[in-house]
Amino acid sequence: ACGNSDTGTDEGGSGDGKIVMGFSQVGAESGWRTANTNSIKEAAAEAGIELKFDDAQQKQENQIKAIRNYIQQKVDVIAFSPVVESGWDTVLKEAKDAGIPVILTDRAVDSADKSLYKTFLGSDFVKEGRLSGEWLVEQMKSATGDVNIVELQGTTGSAPANDRKKGFGEAIAADPKLKVIASQSGDFTRAGGKQVMEQFLKAHPKIDVLFAHNDDMGLGALEAITAAGKEPGKDIIIITIDAVKDGMQALADGKFNFIAECSPLLGPQLMELAKKVHAGEEVPPRIETEETTFTQEQAKEALPNRKY
Amino acid sequence: MTDSRPVLTMTGISKSFPGVRALHNVDFRLFPGEVHALMGENGAGKSTLIKVLTGVYGIDEGTITLGDEQVAFSGPMQASAAGVSTVYQEVNLCPNLSVAENIFIGREPRLFGAVRWGEVRRRARKLLTRLDLDIDVTAPVASYSLAVQQMVAIARAIDVQARVLILDEPTSSLDAGEVAQLFRVMRQLRDEGIAILFVTHFLDQVYGIADRITVLRNGTLVGEYPIAELPQLALVEKMIGKELDVLERLEEQPRRELAALEGGTPFVAVSELGRKGAIAPFSLTIHAGEVVGLAGLLGSGRTEAARLFFGADRADRGEVAVNGKPTSLRNPVQAIEYGIGFCSENRRAEGIIPDLSVRENMILAMQAARGWLRPIPRRRQDELVEQYIKALSIRPANPDVPVRNLSGGNQQKVLLARWLITEPRLLILDEPTRGIDIGAKAEIQKLVVQLSDGGMAVLFISAELEEVLRLSHKVAVMRDREMVAQLDNDDTVDAERVMQTIASGSTRKEASQ
């Protein structure tokens, strides 16, 4: 069932006319990622696209290997979520030479040669950070005195961590009252977020705002805040990114104050694009997923039909 | 015979380990063209003196002069570069490397930096021929018995064009033939003007080859004597500091008479027991209270036979009966359950647990037999350990030092104690007196006699044929991994007769493989 036609034509495609897509996923490092994978798999099945899926386990080398193998298998479209931004030129060139179009999802690459891929579909991490920052600036307009912010970063060196930090930093620069007094990596995990927050709470008697680079760290930090005898959402304002179900629940419960969405449900859009690209249609070079932000009220409304 | 100026002078050497003063103000001289025996009891400090000389240990006080220069080697590498070639006690070879490589590593013949393997093998073969050893030099050294390994280590040392050759108990597991061969080579080297330092516990060997003797006792120098001025008894007295009556008593002991043991069921009877590639099928019975000696030359398969008795290797044919009941000895645990104990010849690889203390090493077998859930009470441990430290005069007499810090001979005693403590019904002793000093050896022999009188069966293996004959009721003769004869040890049997049996033993060589 796995073999596709290999009848000498360079531009393959299986005999039954089904589009074959090779997709290399970063890994399964978070619930968000799993939702992303599921969305793509479901959408592919729905759209009648044959999906060859590979999990790179957070290793760029594995993704490059996977892409090379897709080229060998002469798939019709290659899509992948790059683990890091840089380092793709060589293999993308090989794909181009083999005449296989490439779509990037979720994360961008920094190739100077934009012809190496057809389009990018995903979120803008910088924007997510900025939206969070802007909301905070708005909230704190009337505040007097310094506003002490602590930040829980994602995995050091990863693109979402870098970009979200950047976007947030840019936005709060608008108000000199807002100060990031401590910033540590919580590795995007609940345990990490909790452990770091515990220390923040002890080292800094006055914390007004927590900005976490994802929901999971925020959820971990919640526990630390409660254990310290403070009330999350009131004593400390909590802003996170992602909007996974547990995070939305916390928001609806009034424990979080604001979430910038980062949607994993790229599947349908990706399949649309794949079909277009395969048919040779022009597609815009950059497509951002439709994303929004949630406040506590919005969360209460949205929660019942949250899929992930 | 000797030059007037020593090639090596050590003066005022002192060396302490934490809690032990191994050497105290020792002087030592070595002249070119002499064989100099360094004598002393176990733990007297012989090996330490050698290691201090070659820089394995730093010295606390004293000076070492080699030739005209004062030296302080940082390690064996420097020492051998300066012309001091050493065979340390215990076999120190790399088990994973081939025989040829072990001989030449560090000074392989090379061409443009590349080792010439063909040349290495050729020269290794030649060198071993000189020692009368014909073995496959490409096989890993670990595949040979300890005795062969010892010969390989000697070969390595004598190939170096050295000024000083040091041999620390090189003969501990060799038998007469190899020793004679080694002595021939040593004499040759001596005549070439090389100074040889030789350590052994065999007095005959000392008197067979040495020119002078230095005696150490408890880390201090007793004296230096020309061989002619120190008769055996005086030497023993100097070594142990008192007259050795034990030894004499044992010498006087009558031959072991074969008691009326043969009638009853033997404790262990094996028939046609064998293992492919190791030993041809053989049959042997051992009765309670009987001492059976295994005689044979190096590599004749004595160790292999003993291992089958203990289940250390699994026999692939033949039958075993313990107390008349057929059974099989599949592993040591089972053998121990039957009351069999086995003291291996290779104390370093198969005997001591270096990290553990003397106490733990001693009680290990007993504890293993009791199971881990029933630890031996501390009081009982103390009793047992104290008893055997005294009986075997183990030094230092501190049960809590790691056994690795003991001298070679004392480690051997600890192993012996490990099995004696279990009070086995059959004790297999493979070279139990290896590296053990003369006083302790007598003690051990006495102990064996005592225990067998008390009903313990013993399977006794020793490179020293006299020792085997002195203790055994019955001698089984091995040759080429085959049991060729069994002799009742009566008046007609002596070393010569055994050697003859070995030489003329039926050669069913093909059948053995």
Add this chain to the structure above:
Amino acid sequence: MASHRLFWPVAVLVVMLAVNTIYRPGFLAVEVNNGHLYGTPIDILRLSAPLILVGLGMTLVISTGGIDLSVGSICAISGAIACLHISQAPDQNSLVTVFTALAMALGAALVLGAWNGVLVSVIGIQPIIATLILMVAGRGLAQLVTEGQIITINSGPYRAIGLGHLLTLPLAIFIALGAALLVAALTRRTALGMIIESVGGNREASRLAGIRSARMVFLVYVVSAACAAVAGFMMTANVSSADGNNAGLWVELDAILAVVIGGTSLAGGRFYLSGTILGALIIQTLTTTVYAMNISPQTALLFKAVVVIAVCLIQAPEFRAKLGRRRRGGPASPTSTPQPQKEEVTA
């Protein structure tokens, strides 16, 4: 005093705490909050509990000359199984549910430990590779259990494993302490410890002394898995959720480090449980220090590298001997002559 085996690890720990206290005087402060003791030292104790547990098992494994890389995965699997069972139960707070969950998860961990044990002791695969298999596949199994999601639970009794209190102190501390005492009693009150050490010190020799070496080797992997399972409960209970991918990630490395800092040699042989516990405390204190002193994540690893190397230098007798000699400007004193070889110096 300085010659005691635990002197230097303790000294390191004290220095680390002192530095922290100088940086922030409140570091060691402990106050009562909601009837519980609350403060950084308590955090360190609580957070090091899982590491201590994993370290205990790892100590035994290493003592036999082996290594167990799969402990992280086993933490994740056991946590996942327990949380999955609880999350599916109608009443998450029921003690019966929680105990069934724990029993199931522990059972699974024992099976996995036995698997490791068989590979190493019966089939004779090198420990590092044998346990690497489960390290890789085990993550997959954990995710298979959680289906790649984070399972959040809301179970008071289960939470208590990670966050509950007893006598004003976190329960986790008592669990770790209890496990440590249990393992210590099991190994030091019986002959098990000596037997394990002898297997690690010289496997062939202990076989010939009548020890069932293979059985001992098998056993330590099972014990290690059991310890990892309990650690897995703590990790997941601590955040009330099971994350198949991240729970116990890299804990094997920390555990090995703790064991080695504690003075047990990776070559096998003698083991020191109290050393391992100190090692775990040192590692956790180091992590906490990074947060407490707000060392930027970009330089945190450099900081850790420096501390780790300093810790081992201080612990190395060779280093102290050399340092001492330099300071005194002369050769070493007679009593402290360095011995070039620790291993197997036989006469």
Add this chain to the structure above:
Amino acid sequence: MTTTSLTTGPRWARLPRRHVPVLVTLALLLVMYGIGVSQYRAFSNIQVIFNVFIDNGFLLVVAVGMTFVILTGGIDLSVGSVVAMTAMVSAWLLESGLPALPVLIIALLIGPTLGFLMGCAIHFFDIQPFIVTLAGMFFARGMCTFISDSSIRITDGFWTTMAQYRIGDPRGNFVSVSVLIAFAVVLIAAYVLAYTRLGRNVYAIGGNPQSALLMGLPVGRTRIAVYTISGLCSAIGGILLSFYTLSGAPLIAVGMELDVIAAVVIGGTVLTGGSGYVFGTVLGVLVLGVIQTLITFDGSLNSWWTKIVIGGLLFAFILFQRLIGIRYK
């Protein structure tokens, strides 16, 4: 290392015995490849094999260095981080405008220097290699994020040429320059281990360090040398990786040390030292590469099944390797 005489039975029989583990590994690798070919059509393309080499060239080089270390009975956990650090430093220096040659030289010096220092700490202070190299791992990884917490692109002409130059046949099958470099490293290492004193000393130390010392071998020097060699190989691996990805990224090659150790051990080298061959290591790397290729060709596994299947394949492989190997023991 061949024996001249084939006439005597035992000698002839003994010769291959030493090589049995490697031969078994090779046979199993071929079986695995055969399974791939029979299951997936495109698997039989020559380029698939070439890709395994292209994609694992740097891993191979690093594994060769690790083989030296493991042969002495040591271990080097720092390799993955040193690879990343080398790539990172190269990218950073190139970005700051330094020409290719000095960058190469500097980058190639960092790894061996760190290796040398670690070797010294291990030898002179008698600290366990595990801890020392773990600290080295923290240090090198720390340097990466210290230099930059986001990835740096390489646009240098030399680098891009090395990355994209294809050496191949007219039918379009090709290998990259890195593959040739990797092969060169393998050959040199094999030669060093088999024919030089350094190489033989490595084996001797692995066999029994105590004996090696008493036999007058330069144990300290050799120990330090192997960590330096491992550092050098990691540095070369880092350069190859920077060719491969044309960038330096702080999080690249995380956990690579385990892959490398696995490759070396699968290749038949014993972790306690003293026995193993570079050729075995090559096979070990190929085994991991082929497993990875099989997984991507299948393309139907989800994330967790991927891990389980990798573990399962690894298990099956090692089990057969062990069981078949035992027979010949």
